[in-house]
Amino acid sequence: xxxSTKAGSRPWHxxxxxxxxxxxxxxxxxxxxxxxxxxxxxxxxxxxxLHRDFDQHLTHELRVFLPDIxxxxxxxxxxxxxxxxxxxxxxxxxxxxxxxxLSLDGSVVYQSPxxxxxxxxxxxxxxxDISESVSRTWAAGPVRSLYFQLASEDGxxxxxxxxxGYEWSLHTELDRLTKMFAAGILLAVLLASVGGxxxxxxxLSPVADITETANRIRASNLSDRIPLRGGGEDELSALxxxxxxxLDRIEESFRRERRFSxxxxxxxxxxxxxxxxxxxxxxxxxxxxxxxxxxxxxxISDIDQISTxxxxxxxLHSAERxxxxxxxxxxxxxxxxxxxxxxxxxxxxxxxxLEFGAPISLWVLADRKGLSTVVDNLMDNALKYTEPGGxxxxxxVRKGEDAQLTITDDGVGFAPEAGPQLFxxxxxxxxxxxxxxxxxxLGLSIVAxxxxxxxxxxxxxxxxxxxxxxFGIALPLA
Numbered sequence: 001x002x003x004s005t006k007a008g009s010r011p012w013h014x015x016x017x018x019x020x021x022x023x024x025x026x027x028x029x030x031x032x033x034x035x036x037x038x039x040x041x042x043x044x045x046x047x048x049x050l051h052r053d054f055d056q057h058l059t060h061e062l063r064v065f066l067p068d069i070x071x072x073x074x075x076x077x078x079x080x081x082x083x084x085x086x087x088x089x090x091x092x093x094x095x096x097x098x099x100x101x102l103s104l105d106g107s108v109v110y111q112s113p114x115x116x117x118x119x120x121x122x123x124x125x126x127x128x129d130i131s132e133s134v135s136r137t138w139a140a141g142p143v144r145s146l147y148f149q150l151a152s153e154d155g156x157x158x159x160x161x162x163x164x165g166y167e168w169s170l171h172t173e174l175d176r177l178t179k180m181f182a183a184g185i186l187l188a189v190l191l192a193s194v195g196g197x198x199x200x201x202x203x204l205s206p207v208a209d210i211t212e213t214a215n216r217i218r219a220s221n222l223s224d225r226i227p228l229r230g231g232g233e234d235e236l237s238a239l240x241x242x243x244x245x246x247l248d249r250i251e252e253s254f255r256r257e258r259r260f261s262x263x264x265x266x267x268x269x270x271x272x273x274x275x276x277x278x279x280x281x282x283x284x285x286x287x288x289x290x291x292x293x294x295x296x297x298x299x300i301s302d303i304d305q306i307s308t309x310x311x312x313x314x315x316l317h318s319a320e321r322x323x324x325x326x327x328x329x330x331x332x333x334x335x336x337x338x339x340x341x342x343x344x345x346x347x348x349x350x351x352x353x354l355e356f357g358a359p360i361s362l363w364v365l366a367d368r369k370g371l372s373t374v375v376d377n378l379m380d381n382a383l384k385y386t387e388p389g390g391x392x393x394x395x396x397v398r399k400g401e402d403a404q405l406t407i408t409d410d411g412v413g414f415a416p417e418a419g420p421q422l423f424x425x426x427x428x429x430x431x432x433x434x435x436x437x438x439x440x441x442l443g444l445s446i447v448a449x450x451x452x453x454x455x456x457x458x459x460x461x462x463x464x465x466x467x468x469x470x471f472g473i474a475l476p477l478a
Contacts (some may be wrong), residue, residue: 020200039181075103076159102160252299317327339375353391362403386411406472423448
């Protein structure tokens, strides 16, 4: 039996996502973080390495002309016969090497010829007396300058030498590396997500088998078991074996309970019939107003009630053993109409209005006798709990791939939370309007068993006591 409930959900909340999706998300996030961390670390180290290589190039250029520098009153200078004439000091742009000699206060004393026509380059003398390199932008391009403090033979500083070169190739390599890292990380995360999702789906396939089997199992079919995949001895295999063992025990318990109910009911039919016949015979032999007359009448009534329960148990046993071999295609509207006509006289006698609302032609695959029992029990239940002057509306509609038959009355109703329990065996509400009607508590259990054998579902709703109720069944369309 299925009882449908509606509740608010948050479809975009991570807790509502499947385990496979959440595992994939965590796995992909971990891969992305690791790759990003590796990329950042590699980028920083590579950047430093390129700067060190460029600094070595600037140091080499410095060593070429460093022996030619002399100290003067204005600061360092090149003697005329030692002017910088190499191509590197004549060329400008990315292929040139730019040299300046600076006084201790940062004033430019000398600059190489390739400075001609270029915009001014700021001087950034180190704050300490230690040589260092500085990266900056000059003429809309990245450059790096090496500052070297000049000192006399006795150790007294007299100025600075500045060697500058463009870092175009360095930044080009860094940009290319950044793009490669970005593309690689995106591709790796995408492949990891797809692969992780497939692996998670495969690893969790036993869980899907458990869910599918649990949804397929009914009281009329407890023989299904969860298949073991792979033959491994992991946690999911142990869970599968445990649940299969639990299903074995449940099935055996159901078999014993059904066997006991059926055997007890069969064994009680004949003694009850015999007792009733003997009591009726004894009642006929008594004189009028005999003291035992009322006792015998009450005993016959009790036996009738017990017989009703016994017959209900036998009917329930038969309902739970319905098979596909007894089912056939049948048109539900015409069948329901025929069944309702059988209750027309009883409804008129109770002064209850009975209406079949807008029936449509729907075909189902069903056991005619079992379905007749369902409609009879639902109609008997509706008439039993509907007061004179009330009304009963029977409706047949199509909802998706199901045919839904509902019976709505304005009778005594029930507490809303008691809806699912009404289909349990021997359950009857404790409310006085319910208890004062005779009943065994098995009628709706038989309805649930028959509908479950047809792979359908049942439900019951009410707004509360005295507000009527609706009982419905849904059967798959043929």
